[in-house]
Amino acid sequence: MIVSMTRRLLVFAGTVLAASVVIFGLLSVLPGDPAEVALGLGASPEELAAQRAEMGLDQPLVAQYLQWLGGLVQGDFGISAVTGTPVGAELGTRLTTTAVLIGSGMAVAVVVAVPLGVLAATYQRRPVGALLSGSSQVGIAVPNFLAGLLLITVFAVQLRWFPAGGWYRTGDGFGTLFAHLVLPALALGSVQGAVLARYVRSAVLDVMRDDWMRTARAKGLSPARALLRHGLRNAAVPVLTVGGVQLGVMLIGAVVIERVFVINGLGSMLLERIATRDMIAVQGIVLVLVLAVLLVNLVVDLVQTAVDPRLREAS
Amino acid sequence: GCAAGPPASRSADGEITIALGTSPTNLDFTRSAGVAIPQALLYNVYEGLVKIDDDARVVPLLAESWTAAPDGLSYTFRLREGVRFSDGSPMTADDVAFSFDRLDEWTTASARSLSAIAGTRVLSPREVVVELSEPDNDLLRNLAGPGGAIFTPGAVDELATTAVGTGPYRVEGYTQSFEMRLVAHDDHWAGPPQARRLTLSYYSDPTAQINALLSGSADAVVGLTAPQLLGQLDDDPEFAVTEGTTTGEVVLAMNNATAPFDDERVRRAIRHAVDDDAVREVAADGRGSAITSMVPPTDPWYDDRPDPYPHDPERARELLAEAGQSGTEVGFTVPNLPQYVAAAQVVQSDLTRVGLTVDLRIREFPAVWLDEVFGRKDYQLAIINHAEPRDIGQFSNPDYYFGYRDPVADDLLDQARTGPADEYTGRMRAYAERISDRAAAGFLYLTPWLTAHREDVTGLPVNSTSESIDLTRAARG
Amino acid sequence: MSAPTTTTAIPALRLTDLHVRSGGRTLVHGVDLELAPGERLGLIGESGSGKSLTAYAALGLLDESLQATGTIALAGVDGNLLDAGEAALCRARGRTASMVFQEPMTALNPLMRVGAQIAEVLLEHRTVPGRAAAAAAAVELLEQVRMPDPEQAARAYPHQLSGGQRQRVVLAIAMANAPAVLVCDEPTTALDVTVQGQVLELITELARERGTALLFISHDLAVVASVTDRVAVMQNGRIVEQGPVDEVLTAPSHPYTRALLAAADLSVLDEHGRLRTTTSAPAASAAPLREVPVPPAGPQRPGGPAAHLVLPEDGPPPVFNAVEGTADGTGESTGDGAGEGAGEGRALIRARDLTRTYRRAGASVLRRSHPVHALRGVGFDVAEGQALGIVGESGSGKSTLIRQLCGLDRPTSGSLQLAGDDITDPDRATLRRVREAVSIVFQDPMGSLDPRMRVRDIVAEPVLRGDRAEIRDRVARLLESVGLDAAALDRYPHQFSGGQRQRIAIARALITRPRILVADEPVSALDVSVRAQVLNLIAGLAREYRLTVVLISHDLAVVRHVCDTVAVMNQGRIVEAGPTADVYASPLHPFTRRLVAATPRLRDALADRTKGDPA
């Protein structure tokens, strides 16, 4: 068990390292000169050269990478050339925002997906089932930013129940956070929920066809009880995998949703910093996003192992 | 909108939340470019000796009065009494001298507009002399810009995160691309401002700005770039909309230094080909105003002649044929902001009609567009809003991306700047006319300054005449 | 249709005029069955005849898409079961009537400890006072199904148990509440013979102890004969015959039963020395069953029978079936009878001290893998033209050995010669020769044919080069000789029955005119009725093409029909080998003895019955 954990963590570290090389390599060929952006229009060549040196842009790429990596290991994401502030600190606050958004989005998704999927599977052959799977199909087909715009139009602009965007300020109460969270979480979560519902449905259908479900029925469990006591836990194993992937998708969906709802999370930070060619920051953000995806997968892996004794044994 | 009852403002009493567009990268306009920093901080937090009022006149601010030497080589300013920085320290002539002497540490363009300043001399705590290396008729206006802001020596080390000025507000907190919180500076020389607190909320998207207003998250939207959004406020008595002028000329820049735009006939053809009114109709929803040169109507040397190059596709085709450029392909480098993309599509459509092939190149703004067009001057056609006041002189800047070479014009400008003050306006007008006549660029329209606010908000600037968004008189109730 | 025998007033289970329909199709046509308390009824019939549907209907477990009509009366449930509500059914299932399914590997929830799964059925019906009592009862039940170390087993997850152990758990669940009726749907087909014997014994014992009526489904007549008192025969959704076991299985009155009986018996040959099949049987009518001492139908070992050897308790393992001299690779001894007798009597395959050890794949540097010894020092010969059978339990290394013979895998140590070539570590040329010389037929006729290829391409696949027209001819001729007409050429595998698919696979194996035909369980996935046809075909072709045959099976009767020599494998070793008849008649190794004893034989089962002492 411990050996397998170590093994997994080593593989994880290797993957992260490889990803960091890819990220650095990709972003160091970005066109646009961060020195120029920092200095604005009409800076002289000498000023630019000095600025580049100050930003460490005149060093060879490998040296720049190693320097960056060295900093990362100590939790130092570098200092932004554009804003002049440490990237790490801002990444932290932005990540918190995005995490809250995604967390609540995922909660919405699960709340939507599990009942929808399970009911669609149990009533598979009846009109209700078709209606439920149909509605999840429609949910998937709507681009999430459009869903966001529509939610804003109805619930913020017309009904004025919730703010049209923005985020709470530190010190504001939970109520403010909640008010700002409802619409984006709905926009993010309902679309993902529809996607997830399909997988829940097919996992439940698969499970319902398994032999041991028949055994459970033969014991005298009603279909609903059999599903509840035996089916769902088994269906959760494949759904978890998909859920992990979905969480990764959501991370990117959050970029869009943050733009729609003007939330200053990691996604809007990414777009801002790309626009200003704040390389160090962009590297940091992309790394954090990729790391989050990998981490989610790792956690899903571990949870699955915990749920499924066969996997526990194999490791 | 058919709103369900009047929107409740989410701001507390005595507070105003203002929705703005792009957010500042930090608080330091001495080292970081971008219009957003001075828009927020100038006049509101930092003050200079003079400022430009809503009618585009230069009026006293920290200076009570001033005199210019007859040779135009020095100005003596008498400072206002009882001025304090927001950190409590008093503002004296030493601070003025300190600030102007520090200009060569700036990396942004505003300092260059004050390059005529040769030195300062402190006569008394309330009197300071500014000496020039050559006469400059633009000095006072330029002093009203960011370059003229007065700093205290005690607070220039961390300009990116702290802003200590003499203005009616001080910065309480700033979260990039989210909001800037300004609170009243109670020691302000003119007494505390009417609004206790201003929150500047930043929205990258105009739709979000208007939605914030409509849903009560903001009390005003200032500097809206998407006029089509205002339609939904029209019949709502809760909101008011004002349209003012700006100093932002939307310019169709042609690279005069390279083919085919080194040929004046081609440039003239372009000006005939493009229907400026259609561009304004589409890009600004018909708002803003027509211009024929890079001068807004608020400037004294406004070129009020009829357009020397009216919309005339036939003539354009002839000119192109003359120049042997019918059917040429031209690259059109456009910033990726909605208003430019909209305008560019109209321009492209017009140019296609006269037989040119236009390759639209949408580039990220600011980073990539600035690098390509401003930095490397690697472009043929480009479009951008020249927002800075009185910036027509850039046509004579040899390093500027226009690539325009015209010794006659250069002379005119030089004489206007350094010549007698009373001939300044006339000479500038001649300069502006020449630039337009030679078709150094296309001048599409003057950006409108659009403000939408809740009915109870007053004191917002109607026009954009300076680099600041002057919120010093904003009030609610 | 014989009338159901009425034993007592209230039957434990009674099906009257049961119809099961799927859409427009009727799958079960008016089945009448009655099961008295404590009675044991067998239900036999070929695959797809509706046995399982009938059983499921009895417990109200039919798929939602199926409609059942008729009357089902279950002791303890009021009225017709088919009209009863779900709640009533739930109360009955697992308490009044329970069921054991075919697949022990998948019948248990993989995420739940088996103890909890047993306890659940007790708690569900509130037959124990509480959780602790249920847990204790579960352990007790495990003990009753003779699970070794029941305490420990209760805490195990299903995947930690063997197939036989899992089936015991399923049985424990079924018997937990001492139901009045137990339905077993082919409960042992997935198990090894030796384990099958134990499980069958357990089922009968438990049923007898608790007075449970048993509905036992199987396609294995011998099993049914040993377990049940009465038997019903199903064909195409109808019960065609039912009655006491000894009557139905000794003097069947319905032609279908006769045919089934004839095809199932691999110890009876017709006048041509061939196994009887469902089609040839009716002609043979109700010929009295008598055991003819059958000479193996396949090729005989040239040069006399092999010595009957057994693995000594200690000391080096002997070379089994030793043959002198080696047949060379260049010999023209294959096909066409050209080199008649050239290499006969000499060893075509020579294996010495073969071992194969698997290390689990995917292991990394950090994880030590514990090796699996699939082969442990195997030495034997196969003479040219001989037919050697290999029998053994699942996991004994049979398939592993075959993979070495076909050049699909390499031994960890030892030597293996094929037609004089050393193929322990073959080079390309040798490998090609091996592949031309050896052909293989697999167990699952569906899985061994690519569903996306036409028969013509499947059969021609092993031909690496040659003239197209000539290959086409060869394919057509070969199909004919395996009993398929030319129309089959352009069809896809799913359009054939299992037996026909196996014929296609055999045709593919013979297209390269190999010297050795290796068959890995060629009939174990087939229905009784077609099993005989395929075995006849293999035996006939082996003669016709002078093939050397290596045949793997877990079924002794199958090996006996085709092979003159048999080798018995256990845990990676050959433990005994010799002439087939000798090994069966007088097994020397304890494992062989157990194997032979556990193999159910219809004749013996019936004989036991008449002695009034069911197995």
Next chain:
Amino acid sequence: MTGPQRTDPPAATASRRLNTGIIVGGGLVALAVLAALVSLVWTPHDPLPVVAADRLLTPGDGYLLGTDPYGRDVLSLLMYGARISLLVGVVAVAMAVVIGVPVGVCAGMNGGRVDQLLMRINDVALAFPALLLAIVLGAVFGAGVGTAMIALGIGAAPSFARVSRSGTLQVMSREYVTAARAAGRGGLFVAVRHVLPNISGLVIVQSSVAFAIAVLSEAALSYLGFGTTPPTPSWGRMLQESQSYLASAPHLVVWPGLAIALTVLGLNLFGDGLRDHLDPRMEAGR
């Protein structure tokens, strides 16, 4: 399983009754494809030139679906836009298939170290979601349809590698592969004749999913400014351009929104239908 020899025609698998998902989904997709094809030769109006006088006309008025803020015919733009939106899907899926499937098949067939190595690389690639890749690549190489297609293609490739690997593993465990190898057939033959045909169903289903994701991603990218660039119309860009008219001219949002939703719906229905159609268990259940 066993029964009398069936006499179905050779194409029996394909001619098994198509389910509603395939028919409705296929119909919706076909509609989009048809619109794109027709736009090659005919559109009601020229979709590109700006006609300032005809701005923002409501549906009717000589323009069936109205005009956009540039005075262009919305119907013509939708038809033209179908081309781009579908092209993005086709190219992205084609790229993903061309990259992903060989990797997956190679890993699945070789196993061992090759498998380990390829799958580790795949894990790294999988950590870069397609949209993130599109944004970053858009920044690096300039935003536009080309970049978006490539990024979405690369982004989708790892999932194809996964799917085809697991399909390949399944095929490789079948005895017909062992038979082919025992008959001396090489890896390439097995890959081409056995593995590819047998995983094609999986790949097609995955393709329809990836296609739908690509259409949605194109819209999202256009919204963020990393998608199709003007003047080329695409549904995503139409949506993006019209979002500030949501209040004043809602029809501008409705049409492209519907076009995207229906096409994606069609693709998903089609994919699900196909999955059910190819799933042998569904056959048994019917």
